[in-house]
Amino acid sequence: GAGVSQTPSNKVTEKGKYVELRCDPISGHTALYWYRQSLGQGPEFLIYFQGTGAADDSGLPNDRFFAVRPEGSVSTLKIQRTERGDSAVYLCASSPTSEPNSPLHFGNGTRLTVT
């Protein structure tokens, strides 16, 4: 079956621009997670959704970052006024539930480069 799909796979933008990153989770998965992976680092938690609501957004670095999941399926991570420090790979994962023993399925990520 289809896995987690992230589009685009690569995004290059200029400093100060707005970007949207899309995540299509596995069908039926109620929990959806966004992580950010900077060069040479492990993934860092940003936000997770249970259904349509953001259950925990404590990892969002500042108010330039925002994410939505309006119908409980596809999610969009939005970054305003991008900065060079936002350059990273943004990973999306989904799981059947948000229980700790529910396995995370990761997408291949979107590589964002801010010039």
Next chain:
Amino acid sequence: AQSVTQPDIHITVSEGASLELRCNYSYGATPYLFWYVQSPGQGLQLLLKYFSGDTLVQGIKGFEAEFKRSQSSFNLRKPSVHWSDAAEYFCAVGASLYGNKLVFGAGTILRVKS
């Protein structure tokens, strides 16, 4: 707050040799522990996980890991490495208080020489 330390940034082993990747965690309660593997251009794949019970857990691709509470460690092992195991390996810790939110280590890059 939870944290994960992977002391080795790079490890090189010969094909057929044994492997041990180290992971130490910091967390006040009983942790949930995971090992993920990331190949170039691929998403993170779960190798194995520990929640409770037997402290030696078996995973996919012939990997195993042992939870040692006294050492706050969860080291990954494989008795005989194959060239296809070359990848980056991440240890992660989760906690029931935080849903399925994971804290990852910085990763260990495994190189396999023939």
